[in-house]
Amino acid sequence: NAGVTQTPKFQVLKTGQSMTLQCAQDMNHNSMYWYRQDPGMGLRLIYYSASEGTTDKGEVPNGYNVSRLNKREFSLRLESAAPSQTSVYFCASTKRQGGNEQFFGPGTRLTVL
Amino acid sequence: DQQVKQNSPSLSVQEGRISILNCDYTNSMFDYFLWYKKYPAEGPTFLISISSIKDKNEDGRFTVFLNKSAKHLSLHIVPSQPGDSAVYFCAASPSHSGGYQKVTFGIGTKLQVIP
Numbered sequence: 001n002a003g004v005t006q007t008p009k010f011q012v013l014k015t016g017q018s019m020t021l022q023c024a025q026d027m028n029h030n031s032m033y034w035y036r037q038d039p040g041m042g043l044r045l046i047y048y049s050a051s052e053g054t055t056d057k058g059e060v061p062n063g064y065n066v067s068r069l070n071k072r073e074f075s076l077r078l079e080s081a082a083p084s085q086t087s088v089y090f091c092a093s094t095k096r097q098g099g100n101e102q103f104f105g106p107g108t109r110l111t112v113l
Numbered sequence: 114d115q116q117v118k119q120n121s122p123s124l125s126v127q128e129g130r131i132s133i134l135n136c137d138y139t140n141s142m143f144d145y146f147l148w149y150k151k152y153p154a155e156g157p158t159f160l161i162s163i164s165s166i167k168d169k170n171e172d173g174r175f176t177v178f179l180n181k182s183a184k185h186l187s188l189h190i191v192p193s194q195p196g197d198s199a200v201y202f203c204a205a206s207p208s209h210s211g212g213y214q215k216v217t218f219g220i221g222t223k224l225q226v227i228p
Contacts, residue, residue, distance in 0.1 A: 004156070042117065042202065042218030043157070059215070090156050101147065102216070104156030 004105035021076040023091030032074035036087040119219035132190040136203030143205035
């Protein structure tokens with residue numbers, strides 16, 4: 001039981017490049033989330049998926065897109081990376097929609113030059 | 114506008130002593146509170162939670178206290194151990210009646226337990 005896994009662990013991009021951050025969970029959870037963590041700020045929600053087939057914007061969705069590929073996988077895409085997107089990205093999941101206790105992945109550290 | 118505030122960025126405590134981490138909130142709609150612990154290069158892990166109908170919740174060495182009138186909660190760790198050295202995030206959300214309820218996180222407090 002791996003919990004929540006994320007790939008890659010580290011990534012460096014140039015401004016304007018695109019990439020997809022992958023997230024998968026093996027806990028049969030219904031809801032999944034993408035957060036970013038920046039110095040001096042708490043975790044901020046980018047997008048979430050309450051259940052398979054649905055996605056919704058969070059607090060800071062601009063510049064990102066998501067895909068809930070199936071119940072296990074929830075990917076985050078940066079179409080045209082900007083230096084302001086330099087951050088640590090965490091994927092999380094909860095058993096049910098609205099569940100507060102979130103299980104987090106190990107994070108992806110992204111640098112945009 | 115920070116709705117969940119952790120005003121102490123860091124805290125150092127001797128092993129065996131009590132660690133007290135504090136958190137204040139401003140949104141009166143919050144009525145469920147959580148603490149997460151985060152080690153470097155790992156994701157946050159859930160530690161303990163409390164509903165607004167309680168003023169205390171205990172789990173082993175960890176106790177969370179809630180003072181609703183003061184909009185304040187605190188996490189007590191007794192006795193503190195070196196393995197407790199981590200960043201602790203306070204988080205809060207409104208009660209949910211179905212549907213996603215946004216969890217708001219504080220910026221974290223870095224605890225160092227000195228052997």
